[in-house]
Each structure stands twice: as C-alpha cells, then as structure tokens.
Amino acid sequence: MIISKPIKDFLEEAGALSIFTGRFFRELFRPRFEFNEMLRQCYFIGVKSLPLVLATAFIMGMVLTIQSRPTLVSFGAESRLPQMVAVSLVREIAPVITALICAGKIGSGIGAELGSMKVTEQIDAMEVSGTNPYKYLVVTRVLATTLMLPLLALVGDAIGIWASFLGANIKGDVSWDLYLLKSFDYLFFIDIFPAVLKTFLFGFAIGIVGCYKGMTSQKGTEGVGRSANSAVVLASLMVFVIDLLVVQMSDLYGIIK
C-alpha cells in the first residue's frame, strides 16, 4: 500500500510520541524519585510564566467585560455581566490562555534546554555517570508542568475576575463585594471541575511534547532551534485538541448547563 510521505511522517511521529509517553509512566513509578529537581522545575515554571499569565489574564478579563457590556445592555441584562464574564473566564479563557502562554514559554524552553543537552552529549554524560536522564530530566519536568499549570490557571481566573470588576467600573458603579458575589452566582463545582481537569492535561501535554522534542533533537544548533520551535507548535495544537475533547465530553455528560 502506498501512503504519502506526510501521512507516514505524521503516523510515525504520533507513534514515537506515544511510546515516549508510555515510558514516562513506566519511569514514574520506578524508585529514586527526584523530588528536589522537580520542586526546582516547579519554581522555574512559576517564575518564568507568572508575569505573562498575570498580564494576559488581566487584559482578557477587562476586554471581555468592555466588549460584552453593550450587547447585554441592549437586552437589558447588564446585571448579568459578572456572571457571564466569570463563566467564560473560568471555563475557557483563563485555562486556554494560560496553556498557550506556557506552551510558548515553557514548552520551547524545555525543548531548547533538553535539545542542547542532547546535542552536547550532556544527556549521555548523565547516563554514563549512573543517573537515569529520563527520570532526572523528563519525569521531573512533566510532573512540574502538570502541577503548575492548574495553579497558574487559577491565578489567571482570579486576576481575570478582578480585572473584569475594574472594567465594569469604567462605565458603571459596583462594589467589589457585590461583583464577586454575582460572579460566583453561576459558577458551580461542576463548572470548575472540567476546567481544572483540563489544565492538568494541558500541563501534561506541554511537558511531554517539550521533553519529547528536546530528547529527540537533531545534531547542531539548527536542530535545537527546530525542536524548540516544533515543541511550541505541537504543544499549542495539543492544547486546542484537548480543549475540544474535554468540552465535548463535559457536554455529553451534561456538565455544561
């Protein structure tokens, strides 16, 4: 059977990524857990992406409020503004924006770092000195992104809602207490659950893709650049695909009201 080259490449890549992911789970439960290294990675991820997450969540919260107001006013539903903004922020915008920022910042960082370690034989050196590089480098980073993304997204939620309050006050006058109360009117645990669940998945995807691209980097500086770049592209794509799947699932199971 003749399969065209792009399709073959795609399938091969998907297969290799799956095997890589399988190896992650195998190594995850092997002894010698690199706890300190994981904490260090969590710290770096937080420090690197927090400012960007804060800025974007702030802007998105405010812009969303300003944009939605006229429509709601024309329906005479201006009082619903906080609910509407809060629901879209928490369910969709904060998680996805945070994930995209991390895909760009963390995904490319991991891809470039592991890629350059790979091409300068640092990973071989680790292996030879008796430290399993897969555990030390990959498992720690994937766990760190998986744990940090939900936290960052929650911070994004909070900042977004606060910015939305500021936005509402540009043309209106509402107290913070009331605004917050209204925002949470329509937010139920069942809203937050899929939203938080998917941020774990986003984090996992970003970590795995970054590490996979780095560890399979080709020789030379060009190879390192390419792995950083393709890590961002693939991770961002995965974020959207996961988002679509989670939203479909929660819709099917009647979680979205």
Next chain:
Amino acid sequence: MKAARYYAHSEIAIEIKDLNKSFGNQHVLINLNLNLYKGENLAVLGKSGSGKSVLLKCIVGLVSPESGIVKVLGKDVLGLAQFEMDKIRMKIGFLFQSNALYDSMTVRENLEFPLRRHGLKYNKKEVDDMVFESLSNVSLPETAGKMPAELSGGMKKRIALARTLMMKPDIILYDEPTTGLDPITSREISNLILSVQEKYHSSAIIITHDINCVKIVADRIIMLIDGYAYAEGSYSELANSDDPKIKSFFE
C-alpha cells in the same frame, strides 16, 4: 617520548571481539578486535568519522552494536540490565569529545553530580575534599564556583577531566582529549593523562589524532582504519612502518 611499557602479560580490562556496528547501510565498525590490559594507556588512532567515538560509546552502552562481544573487567556488557550496567559504569570514567559539562550547573555541582547515585554515602567534608582533590589534579582549584560558560576551552577540558576523575575510575576512556587546543595546553593535558595513569594505576583508552599526544601518553597504539584494528604496535614500530595508510598519520 614515553618509555612505553609492555602490559600484555597483565589482566585484561576491556576485551572486544568481532564488534560490528552500522548506521543504516553505513558500516562503521567491522569485526573490530581490541584488548586493553590493566594499567596500560592504549591510544586509538583513526581519521575523522572512522568510528572512534562510536567504539567508546559501545563500551559504556550508549550505543548498542549489532554483534560482537564487549567485556569490561571480565563482565559481558551487551544486553546487561540497567542496574548491572550502572555498576560497571561506575568503574569507568568517560571524557567526552565535547566535554559535556552540564551548563546549568557550576563547576562544583558538575563534579558532585557523579556522586549523586551514592546517596548519603559521603558527608559534606568528604565531598569537599574530593572536589578539591579533583580540581587540584587539573590545577584549577579556584574555579569551583564558576559556570562552564565562563571557562576557556582548555579549562573546560580540564574540568571535564576532573569530573571524570571524581570517582577514581579503574578505566578511563578519553575521547580526543587534546583536539582543538593550542600545542602548549595540549601538552599539559597529555602530561595530565600520564600523571593520572601513574597516580591511580588506571587503564585508559585514548582516542586521538594528535600524534604529539600519542607520543607522550601511549604504551601501545591501535590504528582504526576501515572499521577494524588495522595495525597495532608501539610508537616506534608504527612510525617506521612502510604501509602508506599508517605512515600518513605520522608525517
């Protein structure tokens, strides 16, 4: 020139038999045979791309050959479980061609890294002493706090050597220790390799195409040509050979 000693009567540290390795349809190593005797400095000469680095990587299990036997200190290393392989690797020091210093760590952390797998076996004082001894061996004791990016090429090479010596390995594999360095630094490194042999009684394979380095360090030389051990002998034997393939290295 070194007063080469003859070691063939002592025990074998590394034994390689009929080793084959190819990448795709490029045959890099073809039925390669090689013995390294205990206490000996064996130089392996070969031109660029002849598979010298691949040979060393086969010994430590970074590259798996298609067929052949690789025995390190009497143990067959091919197909060994990870855990067993790590035990063998602890006895081998590997100096990478590209140094492979961890560039996100300081010199001290680089040197301490090989100790990680020993957990709490060493206390702080012992580790400090080991780091200091290693750095003194390469006469760079004041660099402990520096990052690799702040070091010159020759210093990096020496730090990489210091890291290799941290565990006082029985066997040391040097991959082109002097390539890309000026003649003076090259000679320093060569002398360092020699003093390591004398101080720790280690056995070593030195990959190189630097004839001056060979002159200083080698007890025995193997020429890797066309994927196998083409010729073997002492420096003077090979230097006086009539074979044009051998001669071209010594001109």
